[in-house]
Amino acid sequence: MASTIASITIPVAPARVWQLIGGFNALPDWLPYIPHSELSEGGRVRTLANPAGEAIVERLEAFNDQERFYSYSILQAPFPARDYLATLRVKPAGDSASVVEWSGSFTPVGVTEQEIMQHFHGIYTDGLRALKEKMMGIPALGMGTFRLQGDVVMDSVRNGLEAGYRVIDTAQIYGNEAEVGAAIAASGVPREELFITTKIWIENLSRDKLIPSLKESLAKLRTDYVDLTLIHWPSRGGEVPVQEFMAALAEAKAQGLTRQIGVSNFTVELMRQAIDAVGADAIATNQIELHPYLQNRKVVEFARSQGIHITSYMTLAYGKVLGDPVIAKIAERHGATPAQVVLAWAMKLGYAVIPSSTQRANLDSNLKALNVKLSDSDMAQIAALDRNERLTSPDGLAPAWD
Template identity: 75%
Template sequence: MSIPAFGLGTFRLKDQVVIDSVRNALALGYRVIDTAQIYGNEAEVGQAIAESGVPRDQLFITTKIWVDNFSADKLVPSLKDSLAKLRTDHVDLTLIHWPSPKGAVPVQEFMSALADAKAQGLTRQIGVSNFTIDLMQQAIAVVGADAIATNQVELHPYLQNRKVAEFADQHGIHLTSYMTLAYGKVLKDPVIEQIAARHNATTAQVALAWAMQLGHAVIPSSTRPENLASNLKAVDLRLSNDDMAQIATLDRGERLTSPASIAPAWD
């Protein structure tokens, strides 16, 4: 299996807001939904999916294990709880959401437990999120690079994460970009505005297309149906080599997500 290039993120969306977002996205043709235990919205995502009428085999559902559930005795039970909330007997992808704070649970322990979840049929694929090169190396040592479907990381024109991307590519590990629009910051970037004007596209479409052309998956979120529909058009936008080169110059190492309690020593 591969990681779909385009999906819907649900970070920070709660209650009826997330139900409406997922329902509207599915109606527009989205088939990839990304959630997480810590988002506190798995049950609402599951409700929206159930009410959509879209057959389960047409969907690609991702969830992420929170740091409190990394130990060998907690990971699989927590995933089973997530499946109950999502109203499904399996997810398509399960990620370790963040590295274990201060290494409290060894990589060996949680990656082995995650591999066990896959062996039990609870998840089709497994992967990691917010992992540095060192942490990816440790995960590879436990389960092998072939078993790691993706590393989901903050990646946008202002933080292009090239060292991590290069290492992942060398080992056949796909990258999923989150916050591809940098909390909306890139939407008003003059360079991206000029590229968007040339293509008669939106700046959001340009940023999303840029990440996908680099080979990454994207999971933008939106609560507005018109933005959901517009973002989806990024799949068909092709940027020129010159466009890509211009966006490459925007990298300034601007990291927007780095919670002190769990963030690793970034590359």
Template identity: 75%
Template sequence: MSIPTIGLGTFRLQGQTVIDSVRNGLDVGYRAIDTAQIYGNEAEVGQAIAESGVARSALFLTTKIWTENLSRDKLVPSLKDSLAKLRTDHVDLTLIHWPSPGDGVPVAEFMGALADAREQGLTRQIGVSNFTIGLMQQAIDVVGAGAIATNQVELHPFLQNRKVADFARSQGIPITSYMTLGYGKVLQDPVVQAIAQRNGATPAQVVLAWAMQLGHAVIPSSTKRANLQGNLGALAVRLSEPDMAAIGALDRGGRLTSPQGLAPAWD
């Protein structure tokens, strides 16, 4: 069961804002929704889905386990709580949101618990997020590379995360790119804007198309219906090899997310 190429992210969206975003996203055609325990919006996402009229079987729903719930005795109960908020008996994908700070909970423990959740039918697939090469290898040692549906990492033209992406590819683990638009900073880049003009596309469509052509899944978010619809248009954009190379040359190690106390030693 492959991960949808494009999904709707809900990071930083809460209350009525996330309800409206998910409602509009489903209305314009999104069928994959990405949330997390720490976002504090699972109940609202569940409400929006329930009120949308879109069948649960037509959706691909992802949530992420927060660091406080990584221990074997907490992971499954916390996921069951997430399912109650989301108004579903299972999610399609459950990720470890961040590795345990200071290795407080060993990778073997939380990946084993995550595999247990899958065996119990609480989640169809399992994966990781913000994992380095070393952490991915530890996870592989526990559950096998074939069991890891994705590693969701910050990846955009200014931070292309090639070492992690190359290792994941070598193991057959797909990458999901978050912050693909770099908080909008990438969209102001003259190279991106010129490529967009040549292709009759928006800068956002170009950047999303670039990530998808590299083989990555993307989960952009927006509070504006027009932007949600526009982002879906990236599926129809095909960039040339020179365009891809020009965007590839923008890498500058420009990491935007590295929370103190959570972030591992990045590759």
């Protein structure tokens, strides 16, 4: 008999986490390994489907709503295992945090104990990371405001909010936080419905400047907090150590100025330093240039190994990928635009995307990327377009890229 256990800490109260998990009776829509689930009439057996369409039949063995756990056995599955029993449990970790544990025991069939343990541990770990991402709420699709200023950015934000966007990405260096804030205030959209991101510019990275600069950003944005604050670029030549600005960013979160923190344009080595400073669990995302021509796989793989979400900026590569014949053919097959296909590609890989546009028609069209369902063949064709073509690498500011 083999066994494994995976766990993750989520800075959300246990009751809220358990509500999302919903016990055995809820569809596991937070688990990427399971795209479909059906519950029996009696509520004790559920039939799941993995991405290959193979059935997994589970039976509820134990359930305790107050102690927040349920156990289940597997009656049928395409796994090299039998005698499978698993438990999903939510435990408090202080007043406003939770530890979610997923444990299982099983007997290997035709494989070694090490192989079956790695197999299930991978499923558990991927599922718990997906749960954390869903709980922390970094939405899949938002609108960027890079290079938009004055009336142009106000019109863009207004149109975006009217179209249904609720995620807005700005930055101190964009010089448009005040206009973004004014457009939000004029929209009448409740603050709690919005997810606002800003980024700390390099001149404000030192311990004595970071929090005051963020407070200035909040005043311009007309809000008491932002949902996500990122370090826009690492300090030039390491003038301000990663430890210093990450500690200051964590303090901003502790003060309630931002609900989540993260980084942008960080290499693997810089992510390691940020993790050493505040821990991987504290880093919500790394926002990086990522598009079909620059798929940044080394950074993505390391971030995922640490449970750090990826946000893709410049997903359309300044429009360069929209004329690619491979993408054009995929778009034609799906009755979609090339932009919708590229955004759908990035989101299917689990990335958040923040395309910008000054045109209402484009904003409306980009939202429809959520409905484009690409096949494995489509994804493989786009994966083959990678040519390490980086479009953003400012002299004196960019780190030594991976």
